[in-house]
Amino acid sequence: MSSATVQFSLPDSSIFQFPPSNEPETLPPPIPGSTLSAPPFSISASVYNGALDARVPITIACVYAATVTALNAYNRKYGNKPWKISKTKSFFWFVVAHNVFLAVYSGWTFVGMLRALQKSVSNPMGPAGLPGTVDSLCKVHGISGLGNAVAYNGTASQWVSESPSVLLSSAGTPDPTDLGRLWNEGLAFYGWFFYLSKFYEVLDTAIIIAKGKRSSTLQTYHHAGAMMCMWSGIRYMSPPIWMFVFVNSGIHALMYTYYTLTAFSVPIPQSLKRSLTTMQIIQFLVGASYAALHSFVSYTIPVQVPDLTASAQYTASAAVSSVAAVASSAGFGELVKKFLFRAAGEGLAENVNGGHSIGQGAKGSSGAIQYRTEYQTVQCIDTSGQTFAIWFNVFYLTPLTALFVRFFVKSYLRRTQKGAKGHTTKHGAAEKAGKDALKGMEREIYMNGNTNGHANGKANGHANGKANGHTNGKANGKH
Incomplete structure (x- = not known):
């Protein structure tokens, strides 16, 4: 899985729209x-x-x-x-x-x-x-x-x-x-x-x-x-x-x-x-x-999607069981049961329970619709x-x-130029430049x-x- x-x-280009949708x-x-x-x-x-x-x-x-x-x-x-x-x-x-x-x-x-x-x-x-x-x-x-x-x-x-x-x-x-x-x-x-x-x-x-x-x-x-x-x-x-x-x-x-x-x-x-x-x-x-x-x-997210195959098999199984019960009560016996199960397909139970995990049906655990988990990609x-x-x-x-x-940048360049004359290190110039930048930002803000x-x-x-x-x-x- x-x-x-x-x-x-x-x-997706469709979400870039101006004016945006209301x-x-x-x-x-x-x-x-x-x-x-x-x-x-x-x-x-x-x-x-x-x-x-x-x-x-x-x-x-x-x-x-x-x-x-x-x-x-x-x-x-x-x-x-x-x-x-x-x-x-x-x-x-x-x-x-x-x-x-x-x-x-x-x-x-x-x-x-x-x-x-x-x-x-x-x-x-x-x-x-x-x-x-x-x-x-x-x-x-x-x-x-x-x-x-x-x-x-x-x-x-x-x-x-x-x-x-x-x-x-x-x-x-x-x-x-x-x-x-x-x-x-x-x-x-x-x-x-x-x-x-x-x-x-x-x-x-x-x-x-x-x-x-x-x-x-x-x-x-x-x-x-x-x-x-x-x-x-x-x-x-x-x-x-x-x-x-x-x-x-x-x-x-x-x-x-x-x-x-x-x-x-x-x-x-x-x-x-x-x-x-x-x-x-x-x-x-x-x-x-x-x-x-x-x-x-x-x-990607896990998404529960209807499992049509499992749902169809579930329906066929329910129909077979129902008809088989009627047939048995009517006296047709085992012969009719074999015919019906053959028509529905062999290994019915194994197919229904196999594959992806099956979620809760639309009508609950006894409902006809079955779900399986798939992973779907979604945008943030x-x-x-x-x-x-x-x-x-x-x-x-x-x-x-x-x-x-x-x-x-201005402060760094200025400090670097002064540092070349005064033998100030680049590390020191950058530190002073950062302080100057903060001071300038403070003045503006x-x-x-x-x-x-x-x-x-x-x-x-x-x-x-x-x-x-x-x-x-x-x-x-x-x-």
Whole structure:
């Protein structure tokens, strides 16, 4: 018998489509109390899908970009002077509350997604091996177990289950009470709120502008792009979106905790900020690579298919037995039995029980339809929407990653040239170049961060210094 395998292959061209198909509709999370993994409170299906209407993120992103452009021009016109409100106590406490809220919310999301992953991702050392792990990450609907997923067939425009034991709901969709896959275990719930949080995070930019600073083009692009990327991942239920929800929420929990402490002038080693920046950059690189990989992965799953030969033999056997019984009762005896069994074929019992393993019949163990196990190759990604979400995220992250590479290359070449004069080793030059690259990345992402905030604090007074130390570094590298 064959066994499940994982391989790399070129994706089907049919899933590369723009604009992507609107099918299927996004499935809301389970109703509270329906399963052990159900969310703590319900979200109306109309509200859930209404927020995922494409017009919502597009409109907000456009308004955000236009507003930032106008306010940048205003600050430039008036010499980048801090607004009066930024020097008030109420503004300071607003900034603190904003930071605390995002730190707690991000931690809550991280813990929720961690639990979902623990329940959903199959151990590669388990019975299903690596194919089981790949299947648990590629297919987010259905129940746990290799071959037990429910996937959307774009050609037939319907949800399909390859396992007779996994049934669809009366509406023809994955059952909301199914457990063991990422969507119902938490991604549908935590991912949706994480998508909404990208709209709230634009307050980071508002705080910076209120301090008289200007939002860079990169930062504006970053916030607007994060809205669209999270929308596409959740709207089309794209498998790799879990990584951005999980990893980014963990980094944000650390970042906003850091900013909260900074607002109160708590001394924090510079190396910590450097570590957070490094984590964010690694997230860009690993996240984009991981997402792109999904388009090129396929694997085999065990599929229960009707065994027509066994079913026919089963039917013939049942008919023979029935007729033989009638014949015997009618007095034809052994002569008629021999004739009937000869007509059905010799070795009937051996043929029915031989070959591939026979699964449960459509009508149970006594039903007429018998099943055998075959191995079928499936793609990791099923729909054009999932593909669109993957590559939208990849293209969004590319400029951010390229920025780091540019800083690194420039710094490395500069350090190498200086090293030739000052006898600095290449190893030392590369190390210094890496630090310079991180500093440059921080300047672009964090917008005149913590150090400048403390400097401004000395000029404006201790109370305002607390706010400056917090707020001037608020252009976080979102997503």
